[in-house]
Amino acid sequence: MSGRSKYPEQFRRDAVELVNSSDRPLRQVARDLGVNHETLRSWVNTAKQASEAGPVEDSAVTDEVTRLRKQVAELEKEKEILRKAAAYFAR
Incomplete structure (x- = not known):
């Protein structure tokens, strides 16, 4: 998550956790949070890659x-x- 985002880091982590723990579709979660679904998808993918890579x-x-x-x-x-x-x- 490079650069300057208008969303705080904690919000992004919470949003990713919500997607992972919810049975609702990503698009609906994004709509409920007021975030573009592709932006949220990017956060989820980045978090998934980071967790697979393990600790740095x-x-x-x-x-x-x-x-x-x-x-x-x-x-x-x-x-x-x-x-x-x-x-x-x-x-």
Whole structure:
């Protein structure tokens, strides 16, 4: 759904969900919503293609997750060292 649409994204998602969950024909749903039936058909097809493609792998997210996992491991090591030091000095 490229470009600037006069319909908000949430409206488009709701309209597609209505088409998928309703037993009414697409043309009737489009008429009830005040949307051109071809526009609604395009939204439905785009949503179907997106769901078939599955989640998009974002390299920035993957890199961030890897970085954060390394940071967590490092912090856990530091915590263990500090715990042992606290136990030693508490004696």
